[in-house]
Amino acid sequence: MNQPEIEFEHVVKRFGQTTVIPDLSFTINKGEFVTVLGSSGSGKTTTLKMINGLWQPTSGTVKIGGKELTEHNQVDLRRHVGYVVQQIALFPHLTIKQNIAVVPKLLGWEQAKIDQRVDELLDLVKLPSDQYADRYPAQLSGGQQQRVGLARALAANPDFILFDEPLGALDALTRIDLQKEIKNLHASLADKTFFFVTHDINEALYLGQRVMVMNRGRLEQFASPETIVQHPASPFVEELLATEERNQELWRRLQ
Template sequence: MTKEIIKFEHVAKKYSKNTIIPDLSFSIDEGEFITVLGSSGSGKTTTLKMINGLEKPTSGEVIVNNQNLKNCNIVEVHRHIGYVVQSIGLFPHMTIAQNIAVTPKLLGWSQEKIDQRAIDLLNLVGLNDEEYSNRYPAQLSGGQQQRVGVARALSTNPPIMLFDEPFSALDAITRQNLQKKLKRIHERLQDKTFFFVTHDINEALFLGNRVMVMNQGRIEQFATPSEVVNHPASSYGKELIGTVRENQALWEELK
């Protein structure tokens, strides 16, 4: 039986007279990999930030893991949600193992448990613990640092992982490799719910088992990648798919 883990009920978000999200309702089940696709200003990052309480809705209800965020301790909510962003934000004066251990230390885990968790997570993201544990962030490539960012977000075994365009600053080859790695990680962690914001349609279609297409603060389609490609539900969706088909045509011309 599926378990609903994230639910928005008629959520609106306004800044002064500027309405970012007029009326948003959706639900996500435990274990899904949701990609959120939209251009700048579509409301996708605002939606992500409302899931972990970094932004509060102007009206409506946000329910995460059976908790209404209006009536709960947001600090406690943060401890059960992993968060990966483009800037990564590793502490430069700490080793890789120490970076991964930040939240477990705050929660009072034993050193033995912390050390084992760092080893397990480094190997999960494809970084040999013996080689990387005692390195510092400056000694890693951008792609390796982003892997450590994923490991750190997973450190306390949260049921929900949020990704805010984490790969957008990376080169195309590194980005594609990390997409494949992240997809494999999700397949191994079957109970984890991933919510991944991107403006890259190929990334959204490759990673998500469902794709949320957002435009001007509204969901225009929320469906499987196949449904989004073959039956776009709006003119905006058709335009997005059109860019993919144009790229395919260009590659055919260049052969």
């Protein structure tokens, strides 16, 4: 039975006189990997920031775990939500172990439990604790830092994780490698919900079990990658797919 984890019901978001989200409704079930695809200004990051309560909707309802967002303790909610961003934002003066332990410490975990969790997570993201725990962020590559960011997001065992274009600043080969890692990680954490914002169509279709295509704050299509490719629901979605087809044709001519 599907259990709703994130629900938007006729959500509107305005900044002053500018309407960014005119009317948005969707449901994401527990354990799903949903990617959100759209160009700049499509409303995807605004949607993400309303999920974790950083921004409040102008009208409409956001529910997390069946409970309205306004009924949650906002500080407590954010401490129990994993958040992975493009800039990574590791604390440069803290070791890798200390960076991952930030939220568990805020939650008052015992040190032995924190140490065990850090070791588990470093192994999970393929950065063995005995080699990386005592290093500092500046001693790691961009890809390794992003793995630490992912481990930190998982540290407090959150129900869902929000990804805000986390791979956008990485080189192509590192990005492909981490896409595989994130996809495999979700498969190994069957009860975790992933909400992954991207502007890369290949990334969205590869990672998502379902893909939300957004345009000017509206939901153009929300379906499986196969359905989107085979049955685009609007001219905008068709144009997105045509753009990728043109790129593939260019590669074929250059080979």
